[in-house]
Amino acid sequence: MDSTPGPHTASDAIPSLAVRQAQIEHARNMAEQADRHAVTLESILAILRADRLDDRAARTLAIDVAASALVGIRMETDERRDTRLEPVVGAFARLRNDLRPLVRHGDLDVQFVEPPMTGRALPGEVAHAARAIVRSAVLAFVDAGEARRVRIQWDCDGLNLLISVRDDGRGELTAHDDSLRPISERVIALDGDVRVSSTAGWGSTLDIRLPLDPPAMPDLLPDSMPVSARERDVLRLLVTGARNRSIAEQLDISENTVKFHVSNLLRKAGAVSRAELILLAKRDEQ
CATH class of the missing domain: 3.30.565.10 (Histidine kinase-like ATPase, C-terminal domain)
Structure with a gap:
């Protein structure tokens, strides 16, 4: 074996x-x-x-x-x-x-x-x-x-x-x-x-x-992809390993709103999971 x-x-x-x-x-x-x-x-x-x-x-x-x-x-x-x-x-x-x-x-x-x-x-x-x-x-x-x-x-x-x-x-x-x-x-x-x-x-x-402000982060998805500023905020935290509750607390939004943004990001990126979305984001960052 x-x-x-x-x-x-x-x-x-x-x-x-x-x-x-x-x-x-x-x-x-x-x-x-x-x-x-x-x-x-x-x-x-x-x-x-x-x-x-x-x-x-x-x-x-x-x-x-x-x-x-x-x-x-x-x-x-x-x-x-x-x-x-x-x-x-x-x-x-x-x-x-x-x-x-x-x-x-x-x-x-x-x-x-x-x-x-x-x-x-x-x-x-x-x-x-x-x-x-x-x-x-x-x-x-x-x-x-x-x-x-x-x-x-x-x-x-x-x-x-x-x-x-x-x-x-x-x-x-x-x-x-x-x-x-x-x-x-x-x-x-x-x-x-x-x-x-x-x-x-x-x-x-x-x-x-x-x-007082976090360092500027490079865009994690191509400019051609139609994502909102809030979706980019969610993705920026997502790639650090933050979970929905933590993202919601840091952005002062509800967990349901976080789930909504993650769902939109998955659909727009053509990813089938959060893990694949993160990998795509990291690949486009390089």
Whole structure:
């Protein structure tokens, strides 16, 4: 009996694509959770170490911080599914709230420079990533134990969220520092960039740019094929392995509408399955 594997079919490619997407999302979620938990633990330690608090007050505050963290964990799933826009001022306020216990009871003086009220609203993914990036930077400064003051500033130029995080440490931080690797990976994943500048004895500055719009995607079907702008949006998400519910959430339409657009795409492309449609799209992209 011939045991040689047969040729891969179109349907074989879909699970691997979906698995890769799930793995990337899982790693991102785990990194964000780790940052949040680290901030909570650092805050609790700062409370317990505070000389100005007696045992009873420290215990009460530590319980409050832990309880708030538990509530945040329960809301985590819903927050990640939220694809709505966030006003830049509101997103910045949530960051301040994340860091409040650490700022209030720790030795690190964190200064917040408010973004302009007129700044463009942030896509949910950008807002979540920006908060995670700043939390990671602050934790890196805390772990180094050198900085006594950190300045956090957000701005928006209409196309990008501009983040600046500056400390007053020894000024030895470089772009190749291991503590910055999670930040660089997250920024690159959003098609942004990060610059690190340090001055010995004066501190280091992280300047980060996060685009507010996804990078332009090439057309996935020939121009001669009569497809609507919305159908192209659906196809763009379809080739990433997104399922109907995810596509509906990202485009703010119903699942039935997604099914309708997929059906039209199948008919127009002459494909008999979603897998064949994706392969046709990828072939025309090359």
